[in-house]
Amino acid sequence: MTGIAGIARQVERRTGIKTTARDVENILSCLQRVSHFWEVVYLSQKPFNIVAETVGILINEGLLENREDGTIGLTQAGKELVEVYRIYPKRHYACPHCERRGLDLSEFNELIKRFEQETKDRPEAVIDYDQGYVTSKTVISRIAMMAERGDLEGKKLLVLGDDDLVSLAAGLSELPQEVVVLEIDDRIIDYINKKAVQLELPVKAYKYDFRQSLPGEFVRAFDTFTTDPPETIEALEVVMKRGLAGLKGEGCAGYFGITKAESSFVKWREFQKMLLNKFDVTITDIIEDFNQYVNWGYLLESIRDDYSFVQVKPKLNWYRSSMYRIETVSGFSGVDNEPQECELYLDNEALIYKPVSLTK
Amino acid sequence: MTGIAGIARQVERRTGIKTTARDVENILSCLQRVSHFWEVVYLSQKPFNIVAETVGILINEGLLENREDGTIGLTQAGKELVEVYRIYPKRHYACPHCERRGLDLSEFNELIKRFEQETKDRPEAVIDYDQGYVTSKTVISRIAMMAERGDLEGKKLLVLGDDDLVSLAAGLSELPQEVVVLEIDDRIIDYINKKAVQLELPVKAYKYDFRQSLPGEFVRAFDTFTTDPPETIEALEVVMKRGLAGLKGEGCAGYFGITKAESSFVKWREFQKMLLNKFDVTITDIIEDFNQYVNWGYLLESIRDDYSFVQVKPKLNWYRSSMYRIETVSGFSGVDNEPQECELYLDNEALIYKPVSLTK
Structure with a gap:
């Protein structure tokens, strides 16, 4: 044995x-x-x-x-x-009320409904940009968390990539002063801008590839950034760099999800070292399972097909990520804003990675 | 103005x-x-x-x-x-069901009752060792979290300092194989050992000052450690060192609370750098307000008395800490185990710190 x-x-x-x-x-x-x-x-x-x-x-x-x-x-x-080996059945005690996020959304019931109604015709997730959006409860929980921490009300919010439509939820909450979305997918840019005009929200989306420098008008312009980054170490570095370049200075915050399904704790450690040593920020929160993703259409065709047990349609929203919140502390003076090429989606921990034995 | x-x-x-x-x-x-x-x-x-x-x-x-x-x-x-300045009233959305911990305790109702019954005669918190214990719900949530993560059932648990009596709760849960408490306060050592014998729990407490080396029999002997450290940077370093020296190797975990009331985010950052750069572990969770402390008797006499608004008895359990979970990853090979002198309790972020103007 x-x-x-x-x-x-x-x-x-x-x-x-x-x-x-x-x-x-x-x-x-x-x-x-x-x-x-x-x-x-x-x-x-x-x-x-x-x-x-x-x-x-x-x-x-x-x-x-x-x-x-x-x-x-x-x-x-x-x-x-x-x-x-004395290995026991897995225990599971997720709070049914908040789904582990620690937040009570009862003041947001109307906002959840409104958000769902207004985004019924949202663009579907496509593989080109590694898309896959989160549940409405997740979106509104992000709004609640940012609001609670003083990072949203009366503030300027930068959303880096927004297939989740956090910008529209933020606009509908009537809390932020202004929301800017930087996004690569024209479908999403057009959708957000159309909705924002129609609903008279202070939200504007622009075309942007984060491998480019952050445009000058957006540098040191925001109180808060939020993003849902691709998880190669290189992509994480570039996305953090852009988000942090967008922040006004000390006492500002960033929010983003990191999965365990596509990032081992070895990668987590490397990423955390980057946050602390390279960007000099504090990690203030890591909340397990905060971000829950709606199953996306292209999953099974995009992943390995050598194991039949893998090629089975998921029933539950299995893909989740931990919510990180970072904060710039006293003395934070920005980050470099150079263009940077990088591999966005593929490392050997990615869902779409296929073992060598299969690709030969 | x-x-x-x-x-x-x-x-x-x-x-x-x-x-x-x-x-x-x-x-x-x-x-x-x-x-x-x-x-x-x-x-x-x-x-x-x-x-x-x-x-x-x-x-x-x-x-x-x-x-x-x-x-x-x-x-x-x-x-x-x-x-x-457009400063708005603070928002607060803590989940009432789990008090922000994300954990459902309904399977533990009996354990909470039992723990409270059995520890009614517990020693009171004293100032000598910066004591102050957590609520029963907090203790049982720690048990639930460790159990869920596979860090408790059938495992060996090291508790570094235990005025919270986590060891007795763990014993009563019947999950761990063995629990060792290392503690400096004779009252607590005696209390835990007396209860453990009386209730036939696999728990044993020993006298220990963590400025000493971890005794040889406890080095690389545990799957998990838990502690509630004093928060000077020096104390944090020594406590982490002892906890990690106690772990068997890779894939093991440590749990501890860090406050914001006695540690600024600048100190948090320094501490996180220590965890990553010096001890090479991954931070897997940081859960706000997880640990809630029962108000302790000596608070007002131990702190500054120059402000009358401070010298007011707290009504709510205001003193809380974020729960950190760290994990040793592949390749972890232990830490040094030398004796180390350090200032345990006093830095300028401590509750008991008195500004120079008062102490002159």
Whole structure:
């Protein structure tokens, strides 16, 4: 019988992502609670590719079975393994009221309704820009969080990329003084501008590719930025640079989501070092599962097709991210604003990454 | 009329703590919502000494009045100031169900009751060791969070300092394999050991001053550590060192609270740099207000007595901290375990810090 540590080494070899015995243990814990691949990805909070390879290896080793209905479950040998290693079923205690965000939205019920009504005809997510938008509750929770922290009311908000339509929700809340959206997708720019005019909101969207410098008029012009960045380390660096270049100075804030499905804790650590050492900001909050994404149409066609258990339509909103809030502290004096080429979407932790064995 | 930026400079001069215009704005925002000093400290999430000096200066400037009943409120001039600067009343949307922790405790109702019953005769908080314990809901939320993340069930838990009695709650939950408490206060050591024997819990407390090396038998022996550290930067470093020295290796976790009342975001940043650069761990969560402290008896006698609005008994549990969770990632190979002298409790952000003008 292959031990847990051995499985971890195999997974690491196949994915090129650092994998510990505890990661495998965690996945085995989830497999005792749920029987769909995407639920395991969600519950384990591990990179998609680590979960896929772990499940693949467990099936190969006869520890897990892939049933005809697309579900997966431990075999007798698998059950013996978790008993020997004392691995227990995953526990889950998410607050049903706030879905883990810690925020009470009862004052925002009207805003949620209004936002949903006004954005019924929103553009669908497309693969070209790695899109996938969040639930209405997520959008309004972002508004509530920014409002609570004094980062929205009477303030200028910069939204870097906005398929989530946070700008329109902010406008509808009547809290911010001004909202600027910088976005690469013409469909979204046009949609936001059309709605903003129609609803008389102080919101304006402009075409922008964040590999370019932030246009001069937007440098040091905002109190707050929000974004939902692509998660290669290079893209994270460029997006943070643009957001921070947009802030007025000390005591300003940035909000963004980072997933665990596409970013391992090794990448998280590298990113956090960048925030602290390169950009000199403080991380004030990291709130798990804050951002919940509506399942997007192109998922299964964009990812690996070598495992049948992966090619199953997700039922729950499995793709989530932790909400980061960062703050510039006393003495913050901006960041450089040079153009910067970078790989936006593809690293070996990305959903769309295909192992070498498949691409040869 | 002194502007906001001018007030910030005065506060910075008096406290020696970096203070921005946004800090003062934030406090003025809170003063439009609540009228007790301790509520302003809680809501503003700013260091106690910044809030005290800001309020003091606002009173001096005739912007705020200190009423006979101990409350504080904006004067007409103060109301004009917030209008000119467009500073709005503080918003507050804490989830009433989970108190912002994001956790549903309904499976733990019995445990909360049991914990409260069994610890009715607990030792009171004393000033000698900067004590002050958290609410029962906080203790059980820590248990729930550790359990959910796979850091408790069947695991070995190290508790560094335990006036909160987390060890007994963990024991009563029947989840951990073993709990070790290292504590300096004999009253607490004796209390925990007596209860553990009486209730037949796998919990054992030992005398320990964390300025000493971690005893050999506890090095690389645990899956998880939890602590509620004193907040000078030196103390934070030593406590993290001991906690991490106690962990088995990669994929292990540490839990602890850091306040905003005694630690500015400048200190937070320094501490976060230490976690990342010196200890090479990932910060996985920062959850605001997770830890709520029961008001302790010695507060008013231990702090500055130059401001009458400060010398008022707090009504709500104003002292809270953000829950940090850190994780050791692949390749973690321990930390040094040398003895280290340090100032534990006193820096200029501490509650007990008295400005030079008072101590001369």
